[in-house]
Amino acid sequence: MNQHNTTSHPKPESARELSAQYNPQAVEQDIFAQWIKATNGFHASAKSPAKNSFSVVIPPPNVTGALHLGHAINGTIQDILVRYHRMCGDATLWMPGLDHAGIATQAVVERTIFEKEKLNRHDLGRDELVRRIWEWKEKFGDRILEQLKRMGSSCDWPRTRFTLDDVCARAVREAFFKLFHDGLIFRGLRLVNWDTHLQTAVADDEIYYETIKGQMTSIRYPIADRRDGDPEFLVVATTRPETMLGDTAVAVHPEDPRYKHLIGREVEIPLAGRNIPIIGDGLLVDPAFGTGVVKVTPAHDPNDYATGQRHNLRQINLLTADGKVNDAGAGTFGGRRYDYTGLKFATEARRAILEDLEKLGLIAEAKPHEHEVGHSDRSKTPIEPYLSEQWFVKMSDVDGGITLANGHNVSGLAQAAIDAVENGGVKITPDRYSRGYVEWLSKKRDWCISRQLWWGHRIPVWTLCVSWNDLTIERIKSDESQLSGRLRESAGAIRTYLNQHGISDADFNIQDSVAKMQLVLCTRTPAADARLAELKTVLERSETSVPRIESVMQDPDVLDTWFSSALWPLSTMGWPASGTSDAPEDQILSRFYPTSVLSTAREILTLWVARMVMFGLYCHGDIPFRQVYIHAVIQDGQGRPMKKSLGNGVDPVDIIESHGADALRYTLASMATETQDIRLPVVKDKVSGKNTSPRFDAGRNFANKLWNASRFILSHLDISTAPSDSDIQSLVASPSADIADRWILSRLNSTITRATGCINQFRFAEVAAAFYQFVWNDLCDWYLEIAKPRINRKDTVVQQVLLYVLRATLALLHPVMPYVTEAIWGKLPDGSGTVKMLVVSPFPTAHAALDNPQAEKDIDLAQQITRAIRDLRNSHNVDLKRKLDVVIQTESADTAANILACRAIIEPLSNAGILTCDPKAIPPADSASALVPGVQIFVAGIVDKQAEAKKISVRQQELTRLIAAGKAKLANENFVSKAPHAVVEGLRQQLASQEAELQAVEISLIQYSAAT
């Protein structure tokens, strides 16, 4: 483990006194504080003079618990983008915040309270439970924000939002009101997924399936109006016999010859003793499955519900909110009374019903059957489909279309979001995810937005039940139009009342429900709510009250979490505008909306992303982001998702403490490929007991390498002024310029170009690879080693190149590794790093004048030759201190010249002296040889002739094979005529070079073989 952990900061180091190991713990928190100070908390100003804007909203983490590596990879990606654009000079905003995560958080808190205090939410009451959840939110919210900061996230911290805070609430109210006003919100009875334990509806995505070993029971339903030739029974198979008391039909396939003549007739439900029709339905019934007869229970099964809609069937609900049979669960059959009221639905009632059927001899068959049963993710109990009154947002097309905030008319909300992706306004990367997005939206299923919870935005709808002394139910039935008129009158009275109390017409909307003798009132402001809350008593006191208000009640439910999340880009930026034109928040919206990129996880592409697009267009008339990047999913070493329940989660802060934030970020970035699934072996650290992964060593080592290379460079600099771009360009243009200088600057240049392109294309793994290659291989392994002789003799040119390259490298790597680069930046000898922090310094740009393909090619050859000589030394066990004599035979004079130009590189790095380098060079008598394409290298005096002969003969065979293959290819007319000219020409050249090499090899072979 790291021996250098210290709690106190070491005293400031001078450039020459940097520690031999980079110690992240010593610098990170201090640097973060300095960034905050230098940037006013990374605060983005709408008034920035910058030409371009770049903005990102964070996918707000749930306050259910701490962040894991999935959040960390997304945070890293966003911070890379944001830091890069900030350095490019763009006005840059990264909006941070947290999500209240309705059901998830409430369930966690309820569970915790129950475990500790044995109290449920009803014991506590609404206000107290909500207060407890707020406490939880403060604790975990702070923890999450702290985790993000430790990672170095450069969010606009002063703007940190929470989906339940006032700013967000205002947007929620506005959006809801607008939807309500436009008739896009409605209340309806629907089958919802009901959690009988938490007594709430849960979303589809909050359900997981478990395979249950159940029983498939075939039950005989007597045919009620039996005629000659009819069977006595229809046999119906079911896994849920307890729902049979709610059957309102049995269905057969309309073309099934066994049954189609029975369509329109009736069966009697056993136990219930009720007659129900036999219907034909080709969608519900698969004639090949089971008996081909299906019982239809619209109130307790989604498919049956849909069937019920098609055939206009009754819906009989059998269930109470807490999962028991209600008073509809009884009947008389065969002269006997059966009553299951009060029994637990899927357990006790099922058992009792099966027993009774058994006694009646109506069970035709019972066999074990495995099937999937939906369970609530929150309570871990089975889900019941449950008929319940819920609020919905209309997603389907509507007559006359809907008008978006930009004035455009579209057929419906879902269609608006589909269009945005299909016409390219919102671009999804990787592109393949567009399809799932469009397909999901194309179903245009209405969005159930009400949740029977206490933690969330309360639904701003009030129901007013009204009555009149002279208007009885009987009279209403005979004269519905009179009630309608009376309701309108009452609405007018309430409106007048609200107006008189300072609530303008713009802040509420009244609709009447004749069927229920109700007025339904949607409010837009808390002030309107306050007036309504007092309305009942006021009207009771009033003698002039025409209608009698029986009850005034705000809907007890809260909104689906995704409703407020869907407004996140708008609400955090201050939508709706407050009306004052100079309010700073309004300017944020116009400056930074639409945002540039949304980086998120794929599983919420539909639930969240699609709905943001929809609301963005509907509420504000513009898409919320131009690009969506779907990042990779991190799994453990066995390919399982990281989950608390599996105990395989890794806390980013643990990695930061063991390896450093840059190591975390670099490693995650290097794994961010388009493959989408990243396996990260997780091990438990024996000392700390915390989960970690050896993979993060790569990032730690890389940060340390950069640290040490910088330490080396800084400790050898005598110059105190960094060369400018033009200084460096004229330096490489000079005829006497060093080839290694030209080379490293060319490498730097192409690395900048490559990295910039990759960042813009979200190819983060490639960015990391490019950095690694440049810093570790090019700079450390080669350039610094090559330059050492010049460094030691205090050459000022090499110092200029070193300082220039170091500065550019630090800036280049900063978006990925902000801490270590900033730490080194502060030590620059020209003092620039102490004047202006790297975080606000410009990102390096590539300069065409620095590109030098010839130098790259020459150095590449020099590297190969150096390696070959080192290999010979190694394989012949020659002491490092012994200088080798080398003869190089080349295939051309040009190659020889190029090699000699790199003599000052090859010789010291291989501790060798080149005696001759020439196409006609004659190999020394006793020499070991090595082969580099186009070049034969001979080292005198270390020969092992047998080994040589063997090695050379292997190469001879390889060359013979390659030449034969190449010749065959060139002999193929199709190849010569169809392949691109460059490819054919390349092969010709290669072949020529291989033939030359073969010739030389064969001569050597004769030599070595003859000698043995």
Next chain:
RNA sequence: GGGUGGUUAGCUCAGUUGGUUAGAGCGCCGUGUUUACACCGCGGAUGUCGGGGGUUCGAGCCCCUCACCACCCACCA
């Protein structure tokens, strides 16, 4: 059942429109402590690119098919 992605070195993964002899990191083998770094240097070995078929002058890459893995969507009375 529908869809998407994957299967390349012992492990984790790259491989950018099909084009010369397929790459990296880790691990492994050998070696070295020369004042940037042992969280290091130097050198090396390692692959029938999941199986089969096809298109093409040419396939890790394109098409078909099979097998296995993962995820998303829909779910069976």
